[in-house]
Amino acid sequence: MNAEPRRRRSGGRANAREPAPIPQLAASHVRNPYPPMRVLSDDQVEAIHDASMHILENLGIEMMSAAALDVFARSGAKVDRAAKTVYIDRGLVAEALGTTQPSYTLRPRNPARAVPLGGDAICFTLVAGPPNVHDMERGRRAGNHRDYCDLIRLAQHFNCITMLGNQVCAPIELAANTRHLDTYLANLTLTDKSFHVSAIGQGRALDGIEMMAIARGLTLDQMRGDPALSTIISVNSPRRFDDQMAEGLMTVAEHGQSVAVTPFTLMGAMSPVTLAGALAQQNAEALAGIVLTQLVRPGTPVMYGAFTSNVDMRSGAPAFGTPENAKANIASGQLARRYNLPYRTTPGSASNAADAQGAYETMMALWGAVLGHGNLLYHAAGWQEGGLTASFEKVVLDVEMIQHMMELLRPIEVNEAELALDALARVPTGGHFFGDAHTLERYSTAFYQPIISNWQNYESWQESGGADATARATQVWKKALAEYQQPPMDESVREALGAYVAKRKEEIGAGEP
């Protein structure tokens, strides 16, 4: 320890010329050992449930897809074809919930990267869907394939990122109707982690499933009973599922992959200005989608998705990481557990920069998501500008915050060795423990070693450049890209994937998306 700070500072490696790799926590399943936090009483949960049943039974849900309406009609639900609206009674909800799974596992091409969903497990995904990219050196720019690949390389490099979300940025220089093939190919060759399969239409969904099946060497039938992918079904709140989303949902469900149904209920905009009202609406919309998954294929692995936050009532702009958002993240966990479903939630921020606001907003939402026992923390790394930009620095800061939470979730051990009464007897009053045997045996692994936090004294920090956390994050993502190693893939699999993409591009070019 302080007896040999120089060696430790270089990471304790024998060869002083070789720079130490970025310290990071080992790849391991994160489990939350603490009971879930509750911000609603049982009675309040029931009142929200009842209100959502009222919405489903009496106000109905618009399903723009005729195929989805057919599925509901066959189940006996009341369908108004002219209004494209289905009324779902609580009996049908209960019946559908009877075939869901409380937990399940996604298995990508590398079985060591399996993603457990449900129970006490917590998984973290890369940000999904931003049109823009930003880093402190190159500034803000439109999404593109090069940045796409670099961002997913970061997701591969950092162990705590369990899964890729939907396109981390849109590679806009590629043809819009086939870029999903390019990004799936990048996901499968540059990483070996699970990813989000797009549900914007049947074609995109099926391509992702087929390509993952090729990468795993499985048939579609085998994949059906052994899911590898998840989609997120976004609801056009209030109370509307568009036709592409509904049909994507049905395709993914038919193929046995995971579905998270996530209403985007911004209080005051797409939902009531009150948290109770927004949660009731969220619950009704999530359950409508969940019912549909089970009607299409009973047993479809499905998550309760929630994304309730508020808008800035002065401008209508969306806000994330607010106190209301944190409370919604906790409360929604209570609802998910009422239905015994895995829970997808989001730690977001509205900040335009990877600054102190970005950090405190993310921490608000992240603590809420973790204490609420979120299982899938979607958009957990890189989310900036309320999701409009994927930030390289924010990826790194988010990895740091996620790792802080992982360490928080490591239970305290209390036993004779940990209570250290011998060491306490050895060290005199007013003395110090630096050199005690109890310390020396444990110091190298006793504490979490951060990747961004700088604990130098002010003078040393100034001498070494005085870079703030955001500037240090720039150095870390560059180092992570330098350290990145592409996971191995059998050449025949690589060729089969390439052939699939080429064939599909031809078909889509010929008008068969």
Place this chain on the structure above:
Amino acid sequence: MNAEPRRRRSGGRANAREPAPIPQLAASHVRNPYPPMRVLSDDQVEAIHDASMHILENLGIEMMSAAALDVFARSGAKVDRAAKTVYIDRGLVAEALGTTQPSYTLRPRNPARAVPLGGDAICFTLVAGPPNVHDMERGRRAGNHRDYCDLIRLAQHFNCITMLGNQVCAPIELAANTRHLDTYLANLTLTDKSFHVSAIGQGRALDGIEMMAIARGLTLDQMRGDPALSTIISVNSPRRFDDQMAEGLMTVAEHGQSVAVTPFTLMGAMSPVTLAGALAQQNAEALAGIVLTQLVRPGTPVMYGAFTSNVDMRSGAPAFGTPENAKANIASGQLARRYNLPYRTTPGSASNAADAQGAYETMMALWGAVLGHGNLLYHAAGWQEGGLTASFEKVVLDVEMIQHMMELLRPIEVNEAELALDALARVPTGGHFFGDAHTLERYSTAFYQPIISNWQNYESWQESGGADATARATQVWKKALAEYQQPPMDESVREALGAYVAKRKEEIGAGEP
């Protein structure tokens, strides 16, 4: 709302020329409605308690003050005069705990600023004790009286800061042995809030108590039964109380003011490298001081103080806002509640800047402190560089984070009006709630309005200068100082305080500190 963004943006004031004041939450007692978080099982709490009893009974506590040793000797405790060590058995601990109070209230000169301590109450203090001051415009400098006064003006201005800590910075240009009089005078005239009374020796403690008594128009006897002030007794961990601290503690206890006994147990340095060991030591040291308060004067209002964090094992530098620190903040609350005592804890950060690290570290420790049901969150605003600098920008960022927590603690209401089923029936599928009556009735108060968070879109933010959160904090503290209003004080009280300070400066100058 978005129907009238311009008026709302200026704060809704009639006179558009008058700038809107900084929005802030009303001055009100903060209560935590949620059950405390637990990271230790009941058995683990008992194991830590037992280990701390072993420390008190067998290893002993060094009391450098002969007067303190006398008090312990009179109580029947085993005292080793040569080693200045007292051995406190569990019977004496239990007896002393029998005269403590589970909660009490500090009443400063303005009764509206009363500080409830204990139970579900949470209070937040300004940072205490840094030698340096920093702001983004003037840089880092040694503590001085002008900055001292500006920082306590900020504490007066922001409602969420309930109390001043010990000297927010040392005014080093003033004589060392009388500057406590200058700072008490500033506390009492520039603010009407409670403050920390120094326990570094009898003289400083008594001066603070006398001056507060003058300000309240009470005698010392009246103050004894109606406390206004608190001190913090820092333990020279491991297991040592220096003579000045012990004698300050006794003076404050004799005068019936509040005492928080706070071991500073940095794991790996002043305490074992393991959390269980550090907590056992912390518990023993805190209880030793708590016993002393009750031996001096049974019923002395006393808090269980905790400040356990870790060092950087590469350099020995202290770290705050770490995962270990957050867990210690939660676990220490479990220990405080075991003894039915109010709980003092700390949300700190080691960052050298008011940057993203400052924010995420503070959030880690703050969530831990709040979920652990801390009653007094000491150093809650302005703490930078691990307490070596009072930062103007950090004061503002911390106020923002504290207000986020205050809103998080506002319970969710679930009733017919809040569930908003009428509004949900009125707004069509895919529509929006902006213009609905349910929204319009509530929009102006529905959500927390932040003081720092910027929710503009990227383009508007860039057009308005693209300032990050830290730069915006500079503007806020300058505005807060401009908005600051000195609380009224009767002229005769002001004169009496001035006379007291003059008299004491003469006495101390003549060698009677």
